[in-house]
Amino acid sequence: MITQYFDTSLKKWRRLFSGLGALLIFLFAFNISLGSVAIPLSSVIDFILLRPPIDDSWHLIIEKFRLPKALTAVLVGGGLGICGLQMQTLFRNPMAGPFILGISSGSGLGVALVIFLGVEAGLLFELSGIARSWIMVCAAALGSFGMLLAIILASMRLKDSVTLLILGLMLGAASSALISILQYFSQATHIQAYMMWSFGSLGSLSWDELMIFSVIIIIGMIMSIGLSKSLNALLLGSNYAESMGVDIKIIRLLIIINTSLLAGTITAFCGPIAFFGLAMPHIARMLFNTTNHLLLTPLIILIGGILMLLFDAVSQLPGMEATLPINAVTALLGAPFVVYLLLRRRNIHYTFDK
Amino acid sequence: MNKCLAFFYCCLLFGCQKNNPTQRLDEAVSSHPMDYATKFNIQEDYLRVIEPWPGSKSAIEYKFENIPQRVVVTSTTHLPYLELLGLEDKLVGFVGTPNIYSEKINERLKAGEIKEVGINGKINLELLLASQPDLVIAFDLGGESTTLDKIIEAGIPIVYNSDFLEETALGRAEWIKFFGYIFDQSLHADSIFNSIVERYHQLKKLTQNVTERPSVFSGVVYGDTWFLPGGQNWSAQFFKDAGGTYIWGDNLKSGWLELSFETVLDRAREAQFWIGVASINTRAELMAQDARYGLFEAYQNQHIYNYNKRIGKHGGFDFFESAYARPDLVLADLISLLHPELLPNHPTYYFQKIP
Numbered sequence: 001m002i003t004q005y006f007d008t009s010l011k012k013w014r015r016l017f018s019g020l021g022a023l024l025i026f027l028f029a030f031n032i033s034l035g036s037v038a039i040p041l042s043s044v045i046d047f048i049l050l051r052p053p054i055d056d057s058w059h060l061i062i063e064k065f066r067l068p069k070a071l072t073a074v075l076v077g078g079g080l081g082i083c084g085l086q087m088q089t090l091f092r093n094p095m096a097g098p099f100i101l102g103i104s105s106g107s108g109l110g111v112a113l114v115i116f117l118g119v120e121a122g123l124l125f126e127l128s129g130i131a132r133s134w135i136m137v138c139a140a141a142l143g144s145f146g147m148l149l150a151i152i153l154a155s156m157r158l159k160d161s162v163t164l165l166i167l168g169l170m171l172g173a174a175s176s177a178l179i180s181i182l183q184y185f186s187q188a189t190h191i192q193a194y195m196m197w198s199f200g201s202l203g204s205l206s207w208d209e210l211m212i213f214s215v216i217i218i219i220g221m222i223m224s225i226g227l228s229k230s231l232n233a234l235l236l237g238s239n240y241a242e243s244m245g246v247d248i249k250i251i252r253l254l255i256i257i258n259t260s261l262l263a264g265t266i267t268a269f270c271g272p273i274a275f276f277g278l279a280m281p282h283i284a285r286m287l288f289n290t291t292n293h294l295l296l297t298p299l300i301i302l303i304g305g306i307l308m309l310l311f312d313a314v315s316q317l318p319g320m321e322a323t324l325p326i327n328a329v330t331a332l333l334g335a336p337f338v339v340y341l342l343l344r345r346r347n348i349h350y351t352f353d354k
Numbered sequence: 355m356n357k358c359l360a361f362f363y364c365c366l367l368f369g370c371q372k373n374n375p376t377q378r379l380d381e382a383v384s385s386h387p388m389d390y391a392t393k394f395n396i397q398e399d400y401l402r403v404i405e406p407w408p409g410s411k412s413a414i415e416y417k418f419e420n421i422p423q424r425v426v427v428t429s430t431t432h433l434p435y436l437e438l439l440g441l442e443d444k445l446v447g448f449v450g451t452p453n454i455y456s457e458k459i460n461e462r463l464k465a466g467e468i469k470e471v472g473i474n475g476k477i478n479l480e481l482l483l484a485s486q487p488d489l490v491i492a493f494d495l496g497g498e499s500t501t502l503d504k505i506i507e508a509g510i511p512i513v514y515n516s517d518f519l520e521e522t523a524l525g526r527a528e529w530i531k532f533f534g535y536i537f538d539q540s541l542h543a544d545s546i547f548n549s550i551v552e553r554y555h556q557l558k559k560l561t562q563n564v565t566e567r568p569s570v571f572s573g574v575v576y577g578d579t580w581f582l583p584g585g586q587n588w589s590a591q592f593f594k595d596a597g598g599t600y601i602w603g604d605n606l607k608s609g610w611l612e613l614s615f616e617t618v619l620d621r622a623r624e625a626q627f628w629i630g631v632a633s634i635n636t637r638a639e640l641m642a643q644d645a646r647y648g649l650f651e652a653y654q655n656q657h658i659y660n661y662n663k664r665i666g667k668h669g670g671f672d673f674f675e676s677a678y679a680r681p682d683l684v685l686a687d688l689i690s691l692l693h694p695e696l697l698p699n700h701p702t703y704y705f706q707k708i709p
Contacts, residue, residue: 036617057623061616064646134642185473187453196576203578203615206645271577316614323578323614 013295016288020302024074027309031070034313036323037061068210069203070309075217076202076270077308078301079262081280082224085300086255088281089231089293091165097278098263100165101151101256102172103144104272107264108198109175110143111136115194116182136197137209137268144264147171148256155252161238199325200271202312213269220262221301227254228293235291275331279338280304286341307334389551390525393516394532401535406514407494416513421538422489426471426482429493430670432515433459434679435533438546444537447471447485455670477501483508489536491515521608523591523681524551530679553682554595557689560696561597568692570598571622571652572630575644580618582611589630592681596688597696601625619649627692628652629659629705636709656707659691663706673704 033044039058046053053059083098091100099105114135154167183191205213230251233241238248266273284300285291308330315329388395394403401416426447427433433456436442442458449472451463462468469485472478482490482505490512492502505512513536517529527550534543570593573582583589584607585600593600601622602611622628628650634640637658640647647653664672677684683703690700 036614037620057620060649061619064649065616065619184476193576196579199577201577204575204644208645322612325577325579 017298017302020299020306024302024306024309027306027313028070028074031073031309031313032062032066035061035066035316036320065203068205068207069312071210071214072202072205072270073308073312074305075214076266076273077276077280077304077306079217079220079266079304080273080277081284081300081304082221082297083259083263084277084279085281085284085293085296086224086227086231086259087277089235090252090255091161092235092237093165094282095278096165097275098259099172099267099272099274099277101168101260102147102175103260103263104267104274105172105175105179106147107140107144107267108179108272110139110141110146111197112179112182112194113143114139115190115197116186134209140268141264143175144260144267147175148260148264151256151260152253155256156249161252197271198327200273200327202270202308202326205269209269213265216265217262220258220265223254223258224262225294225297227251227258228297231255231293231297235293271327273327273330275334276304276308279334280307282338283307283341286344388525388528388531389547390522391520391528391531392525393519394529396531396535396540401513401532403514403516403532405519406516407496408516408519414514416536418536418538420488422487422536424485424487425489425491426485426487427491428477429515430454430675431517431678432491432533434676435530438530438679439533439537439539439542441533441537441539443467446487447482449473449477452668453670453675454668455664455666455672455675460666477505479504479508482510489513491533491536493518517678521586521588523588523595523678523684524554526588526678527551527681550680550682554685557682557685558595561595561689561693564597564693564696567597567599568627569601569622569625570627570629570692571601571618571625572628573618574632574634574640574647575615575618578614580613580615582613582618584609584611588678592684592688593629596685596692598627598688598692615644615646619646622652623649624651626652626655627657627659629688629691631658631660631708633662634660634708635662640708658708659705660708661704663702663704677704 029044029048033039033041037058039061043054043058044062047059047062080098084096087096087098087100088094090096150171151164151168155164158164158167179194183194186194230241230246233244233246234248234251241251242248263277280300280303281296284296284303287303288295288299290296290299311329311333312326314333315324315326317323393405394401396402397415399417401418402413403416404413406414423444424446425444426449427436427445428449430450430453433442433445433448433454436445437456437458442456442462445459445462445468447469448454448459448463449470451468451470454460454463459468469481471481471485477490477492479501487510490505490510492505492512493515494502502512515529515532517526517532520526520529528547530547531540531543534540571582572589572593573580582602583600585603585605586608587610590600590603590605594603605611631640634643637653637656640653640658652658661673661677662671666672686697686700687702687705690697690702691705
């Protein structure tokens, strides 16, 4: 049924994808030309066309700040959206999101341990000589992948996805509790450092970090496109999927690994960016009226990137010297959008009907 | 609502105590105006804290019949005043003792004469009662602290200290008179403060006629936000008095600015001095945190300073403890950084160049 639908409207979808691609490129350029420092459009165009700069520091700002930030935004937006989609389909629950398995709490715990205990010991940084930002990234990654390991071990024992979900929630709650205990016994400056991490940040990746980040995220995105067909089968129920020859256990494992890889990496580099992953699949399904994951996955990669570029441009408060944390903007602007779509369509039962 | 409640408790319970604070409106004229401080003053027979917590609409007045003998303070910034007045033996409890830098007080701590009464600014009521204070000097950032209400309920008088609301360096240092009044050492406090003011003005005079005023900026980036002192902030005034030009000096905020990295780079790229880089101790560390710090000329010319010369064993920063009480030392340090020719052979007290 789905493939038939896909075949007949191939042309329509092709047009939609090229339109969205063009929009993404336009917003990318738009995002780069906006920021706290007013850079004239002509100078941005000079930069894009690799012409020599009028003002050296403008090109420096575009090259060192805006370009890596815009690339990060595209990858984060798409990546988080896919995670949300996969979790919602796996658990057949519209409330699931990328962090439902406790991934963000896991990385939060890793970061909290480094900030509250590592800094206190003072040794970690001075002895290792490793960049401090890398230590934070590694701590967050270790935290989320530790959580992932626990979930995978459990998923091999448990047959039921809902039990897995509850397990994820419990692990998340336990690590949040540990974080609050650490916070309680810490100095104000460390609490502030942790708070700043939890606000999320798209602009703190250097080019070196961005290289590694983009490779992992792109691998995750390719993997998720490969998983789309199995996700379609899962949507119809696990019994049905099994009858179609899908090995539920393997697929479940692959989906969890894929989501954790994406969400864990994003959280490690950019902090826990809330809401986006939960809302993205709903936005995509409602806007494009499809539940086919072969379409939804690339669609979400595109519109996730588009929306994140837009939100980031807003968080820069163009024309002002101050900025807003990205985490605040995503929910502040994203929530009304979802509510609007919901009210227009009146329901979200389209996906998870039995 | 809570503020009203706090006041109600103040009236009710202080009324039963030997201290009898009465409350009046702000318009009441003080008989001993302070020279610089605007948040408290000393009247004929009582101490008046004009704005006990940020945004408080009415003053609290404190009367002391007996000189307190066992006092608990809640902020490291209260300690230097006690120490300058030679009153450290009156201290019996502190909240968050690992943050203390002062050697004298750490010695008393080791001897068990000072008790820990809470963690990180949160008072533990039982520990506080066990240390048997006859006065708690507290600060309140919001006027809603339920713990402080509980302490009053337990019959221990509290005096609110709001020195952190002062907007000038000398105004903040003048709070030594607040401690002087409480412990009946007003004359002593006056003379210490006068000598600090005198020294401060002498130093300030040195830079009055300098023709070259090097540009200064400050702070580091957290997440996506660079925190910098506003143009009217405590540290911004020092940069000016030390003969520098603070890049955000024309800004009207007394708090903190939250700017994006690109804004700071745009305005401060050619600045000569970068003073106050949080807890960072080397340029390599700075580079490791964000390679884009290397774009600043102050980085390339190695003109980066932090205030970490005096750090205690447990990580207490003396700068955050005693600098507010000793603006003369801070100013001398900054002059020696910005204009070494004016203060030759001056070893810095708080600040150091990071290698």
